Amino acid sequence: MSTQSSILDRILLNPQQRDAVVCDRWPQLVFAGAGTGKTRVLTAKIAYLIEHHRVNPYHIFAATFTNKAAAEMRTRVENLAGISCAGMWIGTFHSLCARILRQQAGRIGYAPSFTIYDDNDQMSLIRTVMKELEIDERTMQPRHALNLVSTFKNACMTPSDCAPNAQGYYQKEIVRVYERYQSRLHEQQAMDFDDLISNTVYLLRRDAEVRQRYQDMFRYVLVDEYQDTNTSQSMLVRILGGSHGRVFVVGDDDQSIYGWRGAQIENILSFEKHFSGTTVFKLEQNYRSSQRILDFANAVIGYNGRRAAKTLWTERTGGMEVAVSRYGDDRQEAEQVVECAARLAGTGTRLGRMAVLFRTNAQSRVFEDALRKRNMPYVVVGGMSFYERKEIKDCLAYLRLVINAKDDVSCDRILNVPSRGIGAKSRDMLVARARAAHCSMMEAILTGEFGEAEGKSHKGFESLRELFMHLREMAQGGAGPDAILDEMLTLSGYVDSLEEEGTDEADGRLENINELLNAVAARRKEKPGLTLAEFLEEVTLTSDIDRWSETQDAINLMTLHCAKGLEFSIVFLVGLEDGLLPSRQNFDDNAKIEEECRLLYVGCTRAMDRLFCSHTDQRWRFGSLMPMTPSRFLAQVPETLYTFFDHTKAAAAYEKISAATPHVPRRQEREVRRQTPREQAYDEYSQEEIQYRIGQHVVHRNYGRGKILSVSGFGPDMRLTILFHDGTRKKLMARFANLETP
DNA sequence: TTGTTTATTCTTTTT
């Protein structure tokens, strides 16, 4: 790092960005509209502090919402300031808090190796709690209970804080569930996502010594996406940064889309109230999108009333028109979007720079089908991630139990997987024994507490005891996660039982397990000292988007939420219909409708060069065709800001959009995503696949003439529902039905 | 106790 060159010479900043970076009057708030260089300012600020103000990197606390954003910040600071950021406090709120809590676990009655429960684990726990309290799932939905518990925690309210405010039977029951849920978590040495934040806040509030320590340590507190912070997160920022006031937050109220997760848009709108003497900056020059796209996006967000005043502008005047298309149904929508993408790929835009964005994960399916049909490579980001699969969760549960024998949720999960003759009855007996001995299920197994249980289950318990004795010994002996996982897979019989099954599904699972082994090994290579505990924490706190990178040349399919913070040359915004965007579930509440509008705005502002919006007349939902109307957000965009294409009126309109996008011969492209054996089976089958359509008339040799009501599945799994002339309705496997067309 | 069939609810969005 040369002494005469300043950070400001090495990074290009406009006057507003520069003002924010060099400002030394704290606290500071930056309103950064979409595509205005938010990350650039944040990283420049850190580099500037380190280099110009000679701030020790370890005195900086920088929080983001995704690991991806954190990793990006890290590497950019490293490049800019020419230092290594290893060990620096740059991370997500959750991982930074986990780090503090592991250092201080003893102070709040936890072991440093506490387990982190994800959404799935939370659900299992709340279910067992409700069962214990004898609350019927029909009177209280576990999902709803969990949401309320989460709301309490986000506001840093303990069960005893809630109790006095609880009115009526239902609320009192909820508090009872919360109380029991929380004590079970503690007994099992586990914390859920919300606990990571709220327990840190409790710790810092209660323990003056610890508080002092971290306040001294974190002399600068920086936060990205401040509009997404919830109450506990803003409390944390206030505790850490409030005393010295050196707080720097960046955000955009127009991109607040996590209200449903407790985010308080008020945190950014009234930041100045909490932090007196705040200097406010506004970044309004957009470097991402063309003028046409920006105009369209601005019109969309204009639907909302309450906003911090700002006007985005760009030097990229003109650009291609925004297209709004109407399609007959979702299948047509998918086919045409894919066709359009293929054409554009032929004119030079790489598929990796295109994205299809939708409101719900379920919408990805039609696009996957359409893309697969054309042999085009695609990546689905989010949705059911690798680490959410059953077999992977099972493996992780085993590993968690090795570290933390108090984890009953994990024990429950693997107790009889693979089956060892321990059914519901034996399980209940184990739980009863454990409770009598004041210990956890696994602890009871390890001490042989299952006693003289007769028959099959005794053998099962005994094998579990041996397995875990062995694995725990390995872990204590310093064995790495890869070795422990490998040993567990063979000794538990997990692999054997899958191999025995021999079905395509079991093969797929085995393959996934293999991939997990590879992932652990790879991670271990990158970071040789990686402990089992660290690996598990990494896995639970890492999401699908964190691993996403644009290097693959495949079109990206993801939800609007997932797309935040990303940019693409070409964006297809699909399913812009009332009930979907805005979601029907948010119809009742105006604040929620406004959040849906912001969601659409986020989607529009992802596009750099071209934006294609679409809606359909009919869409398959819940297994039947539902009539749809265009989104109310589209209705208020002036028609001059886009070109409308009606694809329901057959060829004429279609020709028009074809002309708009130059035609190129279809290219055969290889799918980047690895195919599972199951998918290969489908592909092989589809070579000779017979096409069936809804409404098609067919003849069956036993049942006679009939009409196809619905088609489900594809390949060898394709099923047909057929209404026969005698009025009977039958569901048949297409490949066995031997249908003829009359 | 296990594996199969039937009934039910469900879809927002995720660290």
Next chain:
DNA sequence: GAATAAACAA
């Protein structure tokens, strides 16, 4: 239509 839970058979 799909995934899951309860119900049922073996």
